[in-house]
Amino acid sequence: MTESTYRIQGETGEWEVVIGLEVHAQVTSHAKLFSGASTEFGAEPNSQVSLVDAAMPGMLPVPNRECIRQAVRTGMAIEAQINAWSRFDRKNYFYADLPQGYQISQLYHPIVGEGQLLIEADEKNGIPEDKIIGIERIHVEQDAGKLMHDQHPTMSYVDLNRSGVALMEIVSKPDMASPAEAGAYVRKLRSILRYVGSCDGNMEQGSMRADVNVSVRKPGGELGTRTETKNVNSVRFVMAVIEQEARRQVELIEGGGAVVQETRLYDPDRNETRSMRSKEDAHDYRYFPDPDLLPLVLDDDFLNECRASLPELPDAKRARYTGDLGLNAYNAAQLTLEVEVFARFETLLAATAKRLGKAEKDVATQVANWTLSVAPGVLNALGGDAKLEHNTAAANASILQMVDAGTVSGGQAKEIYEIVLKTGRDPEEIADTEGLKQQSDTGAIEAEIDKVLADNPDKVAEYRSGKDKLFGFFVGQTMKAMQGKANPAVVNELLKVKLG
Amino acid sequence: MSVDKQTVAKIASLARINMSDDALERMVPELNNILAWVDQLGEVDCTGVEPMTAVIPNTLRLRDDVVDADPLTGGGIRDKVLANAPAAEHGFFGVPKVIE
Amino acid sequence: MTDLTKLGVAAIRNGVAAGEFTAREVAEAFNANVAAAAALNAFIVTTPDHALAAADKVDTDRAAGRPLGGMAGVPIGMKDLFATQGVQTTAASHILEGFIPQYESTVSGKLWAAGAGMLGKLNLDQFAMGSSNETSYFGNVISPWRRSDGGNAALAPGGSSGGSSTAVSAWLAPAATGTDTGGSIRQPAAFTGITGVKPTYGRCSRWGIVAFASSLDQAGPMARDVTDCAIMLGAMAGFDPKDSTSLDLPVPDWAGSLNADMRGKKIGIPREYRMEGTDADILKSWDDGIAWLKDAGAEVVDISLPHTKYALPAYYIIAPAEASSNLARYDGVRYGLRDLPEGAGLQDMYAATRSDGFGDEVKRRILIGTYVLSAGFYDAYYNQAQRIRTLISRDFENAFKDCDVILAPTTPTAAFALGEKSDDPLAMYLNDVFAVPASLAGLPAMSVPCGVNSQGLPLGLQIIGKAFDEQGVLNAGLAIEKRAGFIATPEKWW
Ligand SMILES: [Mg+2]
Ligand SMILES: [Zn+2]
Secondary structure: OOOOOOOEEEOOEEEEEEEEEEEEEEOOOOEOOOOOOEOOOOOOOOOOOOOOOOOOOOOOOOOEHHHHHHHHHHHHHOOOOEOOEEOOEEEEOOOOOOOOOEEEEOOOOOOEOOEEEEEOOEHHHOEOOOEEEEEEEEEEEEOOOEEEOOOOOOEEEEEOOOOOOEEEEEEEOOOEOOHHHHHHHHHHHHHHHHHHOOOOOOOOOOOEEEEEEEEEEOOOOOOOOOEEEEEEOOHHHHHHHHHHHHHHHHHHHHOOOOOOOOEEEEEOOOOEEEEOHHHOOOOOOOOEEOOOOOOEEOOHHHHHHHHHOOOOOHHHHHHHHHHOOOOOHHHHHHHHHOHHHHHHHHHHHHHHHHHHOOOHHHHHHHHHHHHHHHHHHHHHHHHHHOOHHHOOHHHHHHHHHHHHOOOOOHHHHHHHHHHHHHHOOOHHHHHHHOOOOOEOOHHHHHHHHHHHHHHOHHHHHHHHOOOHHHHHHHHHHHHHHOOOOEOHHHHHHHHHHHHO | OOOOHHHHHHHHHHOOOOOOHHHHHHHHHHHHHHHHHHHHHHHOOOOOOOOOOOOOOOOOOOEOOOOOOOHHHOOOOHHHHHOOOOOEEOOEEEEEOOOO | OOOHHHOOHHHHHHHHHHOOOOHHHHHHHHHHHHHOOHHHOOEEEEOHHHHHHHHHHHHHHHHOOOOOOOOOOOEEEEEOOEOEOOEOOOOOOHHHOOOOOOOOOHHHHHHHHOOOEEEEEEOOOHHHOOOOOOOOOOOOOOOOOOOOOOOOOOEOOOOOOHHHHHHHHOOOOOEEEEEEOOOOOHHHHHHHOOEEEEOOOOOOOOOOEOOOOOOOOEEEEEEOOHHHHHHHHHHHOOOOOOOOOOOOOOOOOOOOOOOOOOOOOEEEEEHHHOOOOOOHHHHHHHHHHHHHHHHOOOEEEEEOOOOHHHHHHHHHHHHHHHHHHHHHHOOOOOOOOOOOOOOOOHHHHHHHHHHHHOOHHHHHHHHHHHHHHOOOOOHHHHHHHHHHHHHHHHHHHHHOOOOOEEEEEOOOOOOOEOOOOOOOHHHHHHHHOOOHHHHHOOOOEEEEEEEEOOOOOEEEEEEEEOOOOHHHHHHHHHHHHHHHOOOOOOOOOO
């Protein structure tokens, strides 16, 4: 495997960066992990808090099956060891966002053990080859509440709506060596979570946050002391944190100092990390098995259902697109990145193939190009004028069918699509009534060709004496005469015959 | 094992209990008495014995993913949640300002 | 007219159902006794209106011919560890003073649904931590019992359910709820000459009970006799989906199946319970118990519970460890006491609130629990204790291959005087030496009165059963009850 060439240039030479990520992903569920309160985002403060979430005296946790199921499915998606016997532990510390005084988490026996994730080569960003990033574990735990500091001069306000929402903590091995690799890892992980449906991957709303562990070392040297920068909530910030933190550590060490193992916070406005003093003494978490909860034992039926319900995952889908569908690597990668994109592609592919009576692989490239570049181009240009309810697979397939039949040109297809998006009218009807059709009537085309040949006898002679390149000239003249509405294939064919 | 005053102070701080010097002094021998007594557990050879996980053989029951299925463990009860709060402000719990 | 407060659960329920007296008359009689017994300090708050309202509902239901519940017309005392909606719930701690739950614990809710009413919230050791009821923020509970030596020493009613034991033994309530973590139902029952049952762990929901040590806490009834306990346990027990450790089993008709015939039953006598320091009177009562059960037809067998000696120290690691974490929620943020010194930050507020709000024994246990869980000690202490707990559980499993129930003393001594052990935590802990093993193993166990000692103080015998076999425990208890003929009662001095 080719190693990352990412280095920090220090005064004493080059430094390597060692990166591990702990990603907290909010599990997609209606109710919280241990209570029946809703997980909906953006509600009034403390309106989605049960007596259990507020840690009233005598309240007890009862786990939500769906949260467990989603964690298991996620584990299966990264080919991880699934632990049929696991249990919950308490992580004890005092903070205003933690009503119980402990977080129910898993330390000793997590539900998911070792797995792995593949990040794709990205030459221009310093990832020379595909790389496998090890995953240490996934455990299920409670989210904390939220503190607001700027609403009152002397008080912070506590909102417990998030308190008790289920999280998966996905802990990587320290296998990443550059911001680009970490960025690729987070993007890939997000993609898998969204494929599986276990997390919506919405980083702005905090559905995914990363704790970024960074240390530096001389190439091939001993591992350095790491710092953990908490709750970083975008791919860009994850990469920035690594860059800043690595640089800071190098400067610190080269200046004769030492890196302290500590928790840090990222300030995006100043693009720097700083020490989180408020949590400094919270290192002794006194983990122990939660005595309110029995061991979690998953039976075969449960595990089988989890496995059976897994969708085709990004790597497999990409392989199928390049293999079975014959798409090029770039298209396959682009199409499989986001759930919405491949879903649109596959629906349109099926509709188009059916309409044309062709195999999917025979229309795949055409549909891929339409999905990735033509359609988004028109949509973007229209902006708010596009009514998305008109953007149906049937309409798209109908346009693609006309293109395939040569009835409309690429340019006409875009114009038709634009009208469809604005009005919802039928594509074929638009082509008919708006004059957006190619001329395939050989008689009309022949007449124009004859005119062109008659007007250019010298060029005809040159062509016939071997100047093949002039063929394009005749096509262009004919098309021009036809005001662009002639079917180029027909024009080509007729020209070849007439020129002999 | 035994504890000294400094250790007790550290434990008290972990447990968020203020203790005066006097109280710490008094607590040291009391804790040491208890610790010396529980130390006899070390005599027992527990090789191959698993720590107890469920006192009555039983495994964890899981509930369905339904919001507010039981009003006693559901949300939408802000007034009840805040009813006993020493400082309830605009629907929040108020605490002394935290600097993160 | 008979003194209604001399009646037990069954007699009241049956009398109300038969129309011999009304539930309101019963409630009023007990309310009056409660009001006249302030000197015992058994109640933290009294709720006479609650008792009357429940009684009126029963009387109305009866008049309308509607079916009556198993506790219909029976006013009871509720240990102040059970959250009661709209009624202050404190766990006898300053830190919860003024806390008014917006919810009802499952067990208390079941009792109200069965037609019981509430006379008040009973005093207890703070957070149920104690064996003498001297750790309550709301003052000591005084046992109604006095030694027959003519002295007036105030005696401990046992703990932590000392308000419960006092209320029942002083005729302030026909029955009361208790909770038992390491003997807190059985030991006070033994000290006050009443009957108390700790069912199998998981029989009674823990939802809404202020937690002490989650893997040990169990609610149970405390009443005058075995039948009353069986009736009340039937009303308290049952599967609760809100408690993950709740047993998903039907509730047997324990009261209806009571049977004192011990023929064909084997009674195990654990040799390790013959400990040094056990009172001669206690040992004698044990022998009496053996003789009575033989008389009832049982075969008596010697058994061994080899790890008995380690039960108490293991308990004093496990219970404080769980407690140190369970009590972290008392932080002055959402309910209860808040102590906010001038200029204090969040963490200062926690430390001030908890220092002010918790009593000494609670602090001591939180510190022990925090210590044994802290970095570097977890394995040596907590895990070792949980391994020993496994061994203790196995001891019982093996013993129950040879016997149906186990008979042992409930306590090593009769009630001691208040103040006698309060300066020596270890001496106090040793009081639960016979009670703790069954708690660690989650087994059903009860204490049944069997006589008085040379000073006229009541003694209790303990019966420990197999998991889920409350019936076997109650039946053996009944066999003893029938033969012990225990009729002693404290003379009213309050
Ligand atoms: Mg972390
Ligand atoms: Zn976490």
